[in-house]
Amino acid sequence: MSEEIIIDEARLNQFVPEPGYVEVNQKGHLQVDGVDCMDLRNQFGSPLYVMSERRIRENYRNLVKAFTAVYSRAKVAYAYKANPILAALRILNEEGATAEVISTGELFLARIVGVKGGNIVLNGCYKDRKGIRLAIRMGAVINVDSFHELDMVDEEASRVGIPARIGIRINPIVRTGTLSVWETALDESKFGIRLEKGLEAYKKAKNLKNVEIVGIHTHIGSQIENTDPYRVASTRIMNFVGDLKEKLDIDLEMVDLGGGIAIPFKYIDRAPLEEYAHAILDPFVQKKEEHGLGDCDVVIEPGGSIIGTSTILLVTVGTVKREESGKKWALVDGGANINLRATQGWYVYQSVCCNKMKETKKEVINVAGPLCYAGDVLGYNRELPYLEEGDVLAFLDCGAYTMAILNRYNSYPFPAAVLIKDGVPRIIKRREAMTDLFMGEELI
Ligand SMILES: Cc1ncc(COP(=O)(O)O)c(C=O)c1O
Numbered sequence: 001m002s003e004e005i006i007i008d009e010a011r012l013n014q015f016v017p018e019p020g021y022v023e024v025n026q027k028g029h030l031q032v033d034g035v036d037c038m039d040l041r042n043q044f045g046s047p048l049y050v051m052s053e054r055r056i057r058e059n060y061r062n063l064v065k066a067f068t069a070v071y072s073r074a075k076v077a078y079a080y081k082a083n084p085i086l087a088a089l090r091i092l093n094e095e096g097a098t099a100e101v102i103s104t105g106e107l108f109l110a111r112i113v114g115v116k117g118g119n120i121v122l123n124g125c126y127k128d129r130k131g132i133r134l135a136i137r138m139g140a141v142i143n144v145d146s147f148h149e150l151d152m153v154d155e156e157a158s159r160v161g162i163p164a165r166i167g168i169r170i171n172p173i174v175r176t177g178t179l180s181v182w183e184t185a186l187d188e189s190k191f192g193i194r195l196e197k198g199l200e201a202y203k204k205a206k207n208l209k210n211v212e213i214v215g216i217h218t219h220i221g222s223q224i225e226n227t228d229p230y231r232v233a234s235t236r237i238m239n240f241v242g243d244l245k246e247k248l249d250i251d252l253e254m255v256d257l258g259g260g261i262a263i264p265f266k267y268i269d270r271a272p273l274e275e276y277a278h279a280i281l282d283p284f285v286q287k288k289e290e291h292g293l294g295d296c297d298v299v300i301e302p303g304g305s306i307i308g309t310s311t312i313l314l315v316t317v318g319t320v321k322r323e324e325s326g327k328k329w330a331l332v333d334g335g336a337n338i339n340l341r342a343t344q345g346w347y348v349y350q351s352v353c354c355n356k357m358k359e360t361k362k363e364v365i366n367v368a369g370p371l372c373y374a375g376d377v378l379g380y381n382r383e384l385p386y387l388e389e390g391d392v393l394a395f396l397d398c399g400a401y402t403m404a405i406l407n408r409y410n411s412y413p414f415p416a417a418v419l420i421k422d423g424v425p426r427i428i429k430r431r432e433a434m435t436d437l438f439m440g441e442e443l444i
Helices: 037-044 053-070 086-095 104-112 129-138 147-160 195-207 228-248 273-290 304-310 340-344 434-438
Strands: 022-024 030-032 048-052 074-079 098-101 120-122 141-144 164-171 211-217 254-256 297-300 311-322 328-332 351-353 362-368 377-385 392-395 416-421 424-429
Touching (some): 048 424, 053 297, 098 104, 104 129, 129 164, 141 211, 141 254, 195 211, 211 228, 273 297, 304 311
Parallel strands (some): 074 098, 098 120, 141 164, 254 297
Antiparallel strands (some): 048 311, 311 392, 362 377
16 A cells, blocks of 8 residues: 555654543553553453443444434444444444444344344445345345345345335545545445436336335445545435435435544544534535425444544563664564554554553654564554563554454464443453364364
């Protein structure tokens, strides 16, 4: 990848405590929700994901508050792909979040945590027939991604004997200006049906016997810090919704405007949620009136902005290399296997040394994982205290797209995860044993 995120290194290296969440205790240790990170490491081992239940609930509630203040029928669907750990899914279901799922597996998870079928949207550019059938039976909305998929859904609905509730994913062609890997609504993107083909798609859907058109879907990308692209996308989609009414006499129950609100890392100036809410919903409200459309639900599908800042990742320093050339490396017990996106440069996570939070003397050092390839680096040029074997580092705001994309490269078992609720940590995912490394394999 030729592009990279431009980072203000001074801010990246500056720890800003968040009272009640991550702060420094009297021992000079980092604590999360009042629990000392060194105690967590000693009790549960390393590497360790530490999630805060309070944070998950707060992040969800803040989104709901900001969006319903602009339009009372705004609904927040949590994008499971960001982190599908059951404990978080259960908490969010309890809060009233609906679910955005992308696979038969995620549909299954939604079912396990008790999300009602009508509160699920099934998205994605590839849907298998089994997932389509399950979604139809559950009463989920299927956001169809292609003309071919329209036929698949119609066929499966006919087989199941229940009409499929569908939306169609429309690509409004909007560049968000993030890393290109996050862009999903470019001319060349693989997702959805281009706006200019949209009427043809809805016309086809209208003529199908086994589908009921209920909505429309769009999603323009991830980690979007600038709210302008949302305004453009929302305006284009709503003009199109007006066309649907005028030209095809289609009334929608649901307009799903996707996810992508940036995770508010401390070193960026992310717009306040209220600004996102206005950028996304003002065009909706205005165009709804302009085109004389009926009331309907608006869905947004945030993933990272709900779960990202709820979690820290603890790792332990094994070895430190200080070379004569001046290069310094701290090698820790997890890298791309437990935080792939950091090593790819898609996300950059702040790091601190949990047991040396009050040390003022710092050195600049790279932090790398244990894996056998050069790109397994979690952070370059970090200002950290003089590190030694046994020190514990925390990577902050690591809740999204970390645990969701674990891998066992180099045969490291998956780490454990704990959830802190009312100051008490509980295991929500056990650490894998060595025997899990060959789970499902046959020794022939
Ligand atoms: C269709 C769809 N909705 C929602 C999301 C969630 O995005 P984010 O975590 O950036 O909010 C994604 C992410 O890939 C997506 O593809």
